[in-house]
Amino acid sequence: MTCNNATNIFLLGLASSMKTDIRTTSIDQQNTMTFAYVFSVTLMVTFGIISNVISIDTFRQTSIRSTTVGIYLLIYSCCSLFGLIMLVCRLFQLIDSLTYLPFFFICNVISGLASIFTRICLWLNGFTAFQRSLLAFEPNYIINKLRSRSIALKQIFCIIILIFLMHIHELICRVTLPDPVAPGKFVCQIKYPNALLILNQIFSTLHIFIPFFLHLLSTCLILTSISRRRALLHRTTYWK
Numbered sequence: 001m002t003c004n005n006a007t008n009i010f011l012l013g014l015a016s017s018m019k020t021d022i023r024t025t026s027i028d029q030q031n032t033m034t035f036a037y038v039f040s041v042t043l044m045v046t047f048g049i050i051s052n053v054i055s056i057d058t059f060r061q062t063s064i065r066s067t068t069v070g071i072y073l074l075i076y077s078c079c080s081l082f083g084l085i086m087l088v089c090r091l092f093q094l095i096d097s098l099t100y101l102p103f104f105f106i107c108n109v110i111s112g113l114a115s116i117f118t119r120i121c122l123w124l125n126g127f128t129a130f131q132r133s134l135l136a137f138e139p140n141y142i143i144n145k146l147r148s149r150s151i152a153l154k155q156i157f158c159i160i161i162l163i164f165l166m167h168i169h170e171l172i173c174r175v176t177l178p179d180p181v182a183p184g185k186f187v188c189q190i191k192y193p194n195a196l197l198i199l200n201q202i203f204s205t206l207h208i209f210i211p212f213f214l215h216l217l218s219t220c221l222i223l224t225s226i227s228r229r230r231a232l233l234h235r236t237t238y239w240k
Helices: 014-023 027-059 068-094 100-134 141-146 149-165 168-173 194-234
Strands: 174-178 186-190
Touching: 027 068, 068 100, 068 149, 100 141, 100 149, 100 168, 100 174, 100 186, 100 194, 168 174, 168 194
Parallel strands: none
Antiparallel strands: 174 186
16 A cells, blocks of 8 residues: 555644544554544533533523623634534544545535634634723723624624635635545545645634734733722822
């Protein structure tokens, strides 16, 4: 059997990477590894689903979802729940008897949606932190505008559309390939041309940097608000 040199193991999907790892081990250990992978992922996802269902039941209360932070937390919990369900569906790739068409659907649709909703959750997490930091300031025209429900809903809508647009290239470049270590089986891989690979690296950096920046900005705003209140209380400068 010859190795498929075009297969980049670092661009394999999660389930395909696990499957390749299982198939490259000795036969007597494959069942144990399969159980370990499926059990660990299922356990984490189960706790995540229970947590998100409870969160959705909490945040859908009128008194909570009437606030901007409540709206963000409700949408975040819904997106997180959907992403976890997509993650569970990806585990069906571990079934050896899976034919090409269902494997193709899981690779190109399910895995793509799981990636998209994971990134949406990252962004919503950052914007939630920013909205919470605004609560530390006295209301004024700008603060009230940023904290309005209509602005929050528009921001969430724009975030979701933007993340979907930033993943179009990934959805297009997802391919189902023959498994390099198991004839007749398949793996899910993302094959980018050089230009799209650079674009994907830029987008991946933004997906990490922007939520991080929002959390950093939120922390600075809260510290500024605390310092300002202490300064007014003790009649000193902000940072003294």
